[in-house]
Amino acid sequence: MAHSLESAAANALRLVLERIEVAVHQAGRSSSQVRLVAVSKTKSVSVIKEVYDAGHRHFGENYVQELIDKAPQLSNDIQWHFIGHLQSNKAKNLVANVPNLYMVESVDSTKIANSLDRAVSGLERKSLKVLVQVNTSGEKSKSGVEPSECIELARHVYTQCPNLQFSGLMTIGMLDYTCTPENFKMLANCREEICTALGIREEGCELSMGMSNDFELAIHMGSTNIRVGSTIFGAREYPAKQ
Template structure:
């Protein structure tokens, strides 16, 4: 059973890597394996196949898995971060980036949480709500430059590294994705406002990561295609 599970994950991971190589995108793109609700053993199978960047949506899962798994894993926090959990997240030594800074207050909270816990600035992405959906977090595209400028000016313990979006589900993959186009436009606006700054773009998931790469993504977050369908763990009574 375990060997079959290992084989399935390695095969899926290989298929994703091959699809990325064949995407004909002009830029290098990082693969982040998203392991929400999956056991640490599944991540270890992917790790043994050479995967090093992993994404987690929930703070407790990130805490638990980072304690169990190899220390050279580069963790991406990609979920909604509550202010009272900021210090817990930034205290993880091999945290690579927090991708979900969605307002100035969150940036200030993370900046303060880093004090005394991290020797180097923490990489952050500003999350942009490119589809203007009420249920999604993220700054409005019109406010993106303002939030990025604030991080540069007022958050010395943070390193502004990129922009991130969760596009609207159900977009036609054969057509230009307006969410990806919007985030690329935000990148251009920020880079014009902050001369010398080059930003990464985190966009694209299992359904559309190849399309996202062709639109300029430098960081794709792929979960289900690697690890299979997710089942929320049953709460213990």
């Protein structure tokens, strides 16, 4: 009965956190090494608030306008992650209208990096954490730089974008949003190469990989940031086509 008053989303969050704890323990890691981002794409502010009220603070959104609409309606201590494909002409709008934007996980070109850098420079806010998105599955439908180009883009962010903080790498995986061990291994290899090239410690370079279907495997393979949506919030709710 202890959990009978929990909302469905809060209960689901608790179960995901328990699964993370088990996976972390099995991998011989500490739970402080893995961040859970609750992906609230298409979900109402009221449902997000239920998860917030359960103690969660990191949330992810895929669309600029949706995040701009939701952020002011929720507490400003939420740490928002933008995880969708970002068009360079929307970078300024995103940064200006979401002051508690914590991280952009989907930087896949120097153009987007430069746009974000300019957007942050025009505001009185601390540097913005960004991840370089890598296309580890080789699918044309997926955003992200080729693994062979990840060092070049990471170096650009690290050396040419003073208002951005290069924080690591992100990958999405296959069309069904699951990754194979090879996808995860490829991202870890990219991190190794980047850290060697830039002279930075691997502990300071995040791996954002793993979603609802594969986050336990991702934790075993070194993920520091997992993005879970439907397992917490249920299936995505898209408006019916007219």
